[in-house]
Amino acid sequence: MTRQRDTSGRLLRWYDHHRRELPWRAPPGRRAEPYRVWLSEIMLQQTTVAAVAPYYRHFLKRWPTIRELAAAELDEVLHAWQGLGYYARARNLHKCARAVSAEHGGRFPEDQAALLALPGIGPYTAAAIAAIAFDQVATPVDGNVERVVARLFAVAEPAPAGKPELRRLAATLTPVRRPGDHAQAMMDLGATICLPRGPLCDGCPLHDDCQAQKQGIAAQLPRRSPKRQRPxxxxxxxxxxxxxxxxxxxxxxxxxxxxxxxxxxxxxxxxxxxxxxxxxxxxxxxxxxxxxxxxxxxxxxxxxxxxxxxxxxxxxxxxxxxxxxxxxxxxxxxxxxxxxxxxxxxxxxx
DNA sequence: AAGACGTGGTT
DNA sequence: TAACCAAGTCT
The missing domain is CATH 3.90.79.10 (Nucleoside Triphosphate Pyrophosphohydrolase)
Structure with a gap:
């Protein structure tokens, strides 16, 4: 446990100095509104920060609150989403906004299980909202976190068989204090240092904690399962x-x-x-x-x-x-x- | 429980 | 060019 706490401490210290300014992030020490966290997390599913940023700004300006989004027509939402891809996200976004307005009085529930029950919110997004918007001890595990954890603990099992183990290990890192910052720090680390190819281990705050680095196999992890070709x-x-x-x-x-x-x-x-x-x-x-x-x-x-x-x-x-x-x-x-x-x-x- | 589900940038 | 990659969810 001490080892994990130290790891998270080093990560948070790094985050405090290298934190990226992103349109959906609150100033240091503040919590972002659940609506903004949710909107950004849905847009960021399988989508790069660069692609999301202009859409996020546009949506927030056009529909500043979830009630206004719920009052929009689906066609308007799809129109605003055009070009971002995975359009089921836009349909579920709209459905979710209406569910939160109708069933939760226009406020996101804080309970992870209740979040998970909403349209378009899966295990990752439920944990991300709980951690980032409500500062709960929750562990969102996305592709970045899987990669960081696979290297940190030198997990060689390829996905999907290795995913439960990666989730379990990721949870052991989550601290009681600042769990939301920890979650964002893990993702930032994966996005800027612990890169899929050519990880920048020299600049990594967790260099000394990393089993894969010790074994010289960081760039080989996580192992990927063979992909099918496109017809x-x-x-x-x-x-x-x-x-x-x-x-x-x-x-x-x-x-x-x-x-x-x-x-x-x-x-x-x-x-x-x-x-x-x-x-x-x-x-x-x-x-x-x-x-x-x-x-x-x-x-x-x-x-x-x-x-x-x-x-x-x-x-x-x-x-x-x-x-x-x-x-x-x-x-x-x-x-x-x-x-x-x-x-x-x-x-x-x- | 694999496969469906978009797009644009990088290598 | 083709492959790979990006803060997943639904069925």
Whole structure:
């Protein structure tokens, strides 16, 4: 126990001198509001600080409190989230804001189990809010913490089998005093010193505590399990305009990939490339479909997408659940990056 | 309990 | 270019 306390003490001392200023952090010695901690933690899931910062500022300015966020329409939230990815986070963010407003009087519960029950809040985020916003003795374990702990204790077991052990070991480090700062310090250490490749052990405050460093295997940990390779899927998008130049868009289903976001209508995405006739069977209108040269490529987490685009002008615009919009007004819609690429590609060919 | 789920920057 | 990586959650 003494060893762990010393380790945390060294870490906190380092943190006090190297603490990063981040938009969601409170001044030293102060607690950040639960709303801000929650908003930042949801955005930071699988997402870099650099990518999050402008979105965080925008959200906080537009919806300063959770009640205002709860009062927003889902479409507004998705629109503000566009480009950040993992859109289920935005849907759950909105759902969570409404749950906190309706079931908890607009204040986040302090109990970890109650936090865990809210939409979009898993074990990591529940612990992060408890530690950072409420200064409870809680141990959020993210990728940074897993890496720091795997090296500190030279845990060679690869994920996911090794994760319970990493969580257990991480918890032994959490101090009774300043548990919130300790949690942030662990993540800062992982983000700035204990890097995935080329850890900067010379500048590490825990150099002398680190088993992996002693054994000279810091850069080899944590061991990663082999990753599967990404298949390629193909699709055809239909760039349909009416005589006034308006473009046909449609809303994707609420669940699943890019759920609730807008898209240029198209075929399903599958591994086999589409033939002309079978693709046009999925077109939103009967028309003279001409192929736009080139392809649009986009990489998702679990597959690569190759899209070709066919364009036509229709004489009889039919709504049929679709939305007609002038290209100049596309900024009003929640378009995922893949669809922005389609738009750019099609407009360039016009 | 693996796989689904985005995106942009770095190597 | 392709692979890897980033403060995970849900099913």
């Amino acid at each position: 390629t899927r193909h699709g055809v998008a239909f760039w349909l305009r009416d005589r006034d130049g308006r473009l046909l868009l449609r809303r994707r289903p609420e669940e699943g990939l890019l759920g609730g976001m807008m898209e240029v209508p198209g075929t399903p995405w599958r591994e086999e490339p589409w033939g002309k006739d079978e693709a046009i069977a999925h077109a939103p209108a009967t028309a003279e479909w001409r192929e736009i040269a080139g392809t649009v490529s986009h990489v998702f987490t679990h597959f690569r997408l190759e899209l070709t685009v066919r364009a036509a002008v229709t004489e009889e615009p039919i709504g049929k659940g679709g939305i007609w919009a002038m290209p100049a007004e596309l900024g009003r819609y929640a378009l995922p990056t893949a669809m922005k690429k389609v738009v750019r590609h099609a407009l360039a060919a016009d």
